[in-house]
Amino acid sequence: MTEPLLSVERVSCRFGGLLAVNAASLTVAAGRITGLIGPNGAGKTTLFAIISGFQRPSDGIVRYRGETITGLPPYELARRGIARTFQIVQPFAGLSVRENILVGAHLRHPKRSNALAAADLVGREVGLADLLDRAADTLTVSGRKRLELARALATEPQLLLLDEVLAGLNPTEIHEIAPTIRRLCERGISILMIEHVMQAVMSLSQHVFVLAEGCIIAEGTPAEVAADRAVVEAYLGHGAAKKLGGAHGR
Amino acid sequence: MRGLLQIAVVVAVLAAVPLVVQSNTTLNFLVVTLLIALAGQGWNILGGYGGQYSFGHAAFFGTGAYVTAILQVRYGVNAWLAFGAGIVLGAAVGGVIGALTFRAGLRGSYFALVSLAFAEVLRIVASVAPITGAGVGTLVKLDLRVEALQFQSRAVFYWVILALVAVSLLVAQRLERTRFGTWLIAVRENEDAAKALGVNATQVKLGAMVISAAITAAAGCFYTQYFLFVDSGIAFGTRMSIEALLTPIIGGAGTVFGPLLGALVVQALGEGAKLVAGDAPGLSLIVYGCVLVLVIAFAPRGLIGLVETIYRRVARPTKREAAHD
Incomplete structure (x- = not known):
């Protein structure tokens, strides 16, 4: 595999006694849509803030095109070709x-x-x-x-970071905006999208990372991730995978 | 183009006033009004367009005033050069205060309080330092020659300050049409969003502070040449800081003509109050306070904003009718 456009290497972020992100690693391949999902409070937004330069990690490295960009201010990242949107829209x-x-x-x-x-x-x-x-x-x-x-x-940008662009939209609106995102990818912009809503990101992304309680617990294609026992438990609670039986268990 | 035309018309009309009005009292009133408008336009660049509400613009006004006076009186520097030096040093003071406050990440009321503190420190230093004449102040010798930047006729002074105001209007208008200005307004509207779009917010605010300080300092330089006297209370007192922020807020912060309109209204009301109630000390400040409360309550976008709202309400129905035809 060629070198990824963006790579997050064992990034941790601590707020006092709370370890919001715990040695999380992920990569974004050029020209693809990569998803980052996880239940509420998993640390997605914190990890996103670290990648986009709004939050300094306590530990770990973020690399973009092979260069270390950890701790660079957001405007500098924008100049280098990384753009982000905000979960709570900030017009x-x-x-x-x-x-x-x-x-x-x-x-x-x-x-x-x-x-x-x-x-x-x-x-x-x-x-x-x-x-x-x-x-x-x-x-x-x-x-x-x-x-x-x-x-x-x-x-x-060459890399677009989308922070829950689909959240708060109704199914019709999601249906309308999804092709726009897909078109951007076809135009050569690599995309990392965080979503809380699983369904939407599953249909768009080619590769998905799952964050739960600050750790990356799974990665793979959307289908692989959806079938992962740890992912099902993270979303639905301990023992859920067992209850669902063979349908999801591995 | 339309913006430039508006400025040209307003300045041309104002320039014609001394040809009609001969009264020294009226001209004096207008000179002071334009002086306040200039100081207010300085504030408007940083506060109106940049959203950084300074309570200490007297720091720049005073620097301009003192530098102009001290260079002439103590070092025998030509008045025109001293005037220019006053603007440059005023801008430099703005740069230093801006670098300290913005790099420290001070926003909103924290920035306001710290800017006030800087002006107060300068006032106290000026009131004891020998070079400023301490408590006595500095008196510039009367020397009614063009080389000394002093004029027999008030009309000439009036045109000088009007020229400075015209330049400040052009600066504000330019701001609305350039990348720097667009970024400055973006920082005002939402600093985080601006940063995400590649705006170096600290640098943009610092730039605005320097321009802002230079314009307000120019008002201070002019003050010295016009009144030939400056002391610590006049130069760095809170009164100038308040007038510099009051006029654009009342006229319309973040608009080209806001400070000019605000200065006209505020000064006219101040004079009107004097006519009615005699020359009671502090009376004008009470009037300013009342006007400020009224404007914030009923026209948060200032008088210019109020005019625009009324204009739109009147204009909209006619547009709709036109669409139906």
Whole structure:
């Protein structure tokens, strides 16, 4: 296997007495959609914050294209081609949709006219073409999620970190946004998506890591992971795999 | 283009005022108003566009005022050069305070309090240090020559301060059209989201602080040339810090014309109060306080925001009718 685009190597993060992430390792292969799932409180968001530079790990290394990026500030990561979205959407509320995307577009396009053109293009790509002049705070939840995506895309990343972009959407909306994500991958952007909702990530990802209580407990294709005894127990509680019997047990 | 045109029209109209108005009292009032507008525009760059609410812009105003005075009086430096040095040193003070506060990650009210503390420290130092004339203050010699940046006619002073205001308007307008300004506004709206999009928030805030300090320092430099006297209370007192933040907030923080409009309204109300109630000390501050409460309660986006809201309410129905046709 060639060198992964991103590799997280035995990363731990401690908050006082709580070990939120415990020697977790994972890799993101170039050109693929990688999923990171896990039950509530598993440490997904903390691990995500470490990868995106918002949180310093207590221990371990994060590598991107072979270079150590542990502890680099988020803006530096964005410059190197790593973009993230936020689980709780963080629009620039006082600005229009176009101006929101423009902030990201300016990273690669110092000139305003070029940046505006790039912003419009990205807006269209994620399905916000008709809403570009709307105030960002008038968007629906689904619109805001698209805006999060658009802003991150406008920085022209090679690696896109998606923090629960599907959470809070209804099945129809998920059905609408999923092809957009798939298209981005086809365009050559590697994606690491964290999801709490298993079903959505299973249909999109090619490779999945499962985090529970701070540790990576399983990895593999979506089908392999879904059949894993430890994963079923992590989600449904101890003994669940046994009760479900042979159907899931291994 | 439209923004530049607006600035050109406003400045042209204001420039014509001394041709019509001969009264020295009125001109004096307008000079002081523009002085406050300039100091307020400085605050507006950092506070209005950048969302960093400084309570200590007197630090920059005072630096400009003292540097202009001291270089002339103690070192015999030409007034124009001293004026320029005042702006540069004011910006430098902004850079130092900005580096210390922003690198320490101070936000919101913590930043406000620390900026106030810096201005107060400077005030206390200026009130005892021999170089500033300590408690007596520094008096600049009357020398009504262009080389000394002093003018017989108040109208000329008025045009000088108007030119400075015009430059500050252009700076604010430019901010709305450039990457730096876009990033600064993004930091105001949501610092974490801005960082995730590649914005070095600390650097952007620091840049805004330096520009902001330079503009407010220019107001201080002008103050010295106009009144030919500066002491620690005038230069670094909280009164200037308050006026510098009050005018843009009342006029419309984060807008090009907010500080100018705010200064006109606030100064006019202050003068009006004097006419009604006599020259009671502190009266203008009471008026400012009341106006501030009213604006925050009923027009949180300032007078410019209020005008826009009204304009939209009037304009919208007509647009709909047009769509039906």
